[in-house]
Amino acid sequence: xxxxxxxxxxxxxxxxxxxxxxxxxxxxxxxxxxxxxxxxxxxxxxxxxxxxxxxxxxxxxxxxxxxxxxxxxxxxxxxxxxxxxxxxxxxxxxxxxxxxxxxxxxxxxxx
Numbered sequence: 001x002x003x004x005x006x007x008x009x010x011x012x013x014x015x016x017x018x019x020x021x022x023x024x025x026x027x028x029x030x031x032x033x034x035x036x037x038x039x040x041x042x043x044x045x046x047x048x049x050x051x052x053x054x055x056x057x058x059x060x061x062x063x064x065x066x067x068x069x070x071x072x073x074x075x076x077x078x079x080x081x082x083x084x085x086x087x088x089x090x091x092x093x094x095x096x097x098x099x100x101x102x103x104x105x106x107x108x109x110x111x
Contacts, residue, residue, distance in 0.1 A: 010047065011050065014047070014051055015050075018051060018054040018058075019054075023056070024056065024057070024097055024098070024101050025056050025057040025058065025059065025094065025097050026051070026056065026058045026059070027058075027059045027061070027090055027094055028058070028059070028060055028061070029060070029061040029062075029063050030044065030060055030061075030062065030063060030072065041071060041072060041075070044072060048076065048078075048079045048081060049079070051079075052079040052080070052081065057082075058081050059081075059084065059090050059093060060081060060083040061083075061084055061087060061090045062083055062085050069085075
């Protein structure tokens with residue numbers, strides 16, 4: 001089952017990234033894939049439950065618009081995880097996150 005092995009790899013990567021103190025957040029892309037056993041929707045719920053436990057921001061880019069991607073966007077919303085359909089919007093929001101980190105670093109040096 002391809003999605004199962006992919007899910008295991010993604011779980012290891014996400015855990016490593018989200019536990020690394022020097023990484024401020026995670027940007028990831030997911031297709032609005034098929035429903036049913038082993039489909040993207042079934043795979044996403046445990047992943048969202050896992051990453052929602054971390055305080056770092058996570059941004060999802062929905063790779064393709066489909067009925068499945070709308071369902072997945074609702075699922076992201078349940079976990080307060082923003083989802084974007086344009087890469088420009090993800091980049092803009094991540095740039096804000098980077099600027100906030102720089103501001104915090106500058107502020108901490110003045111104290």
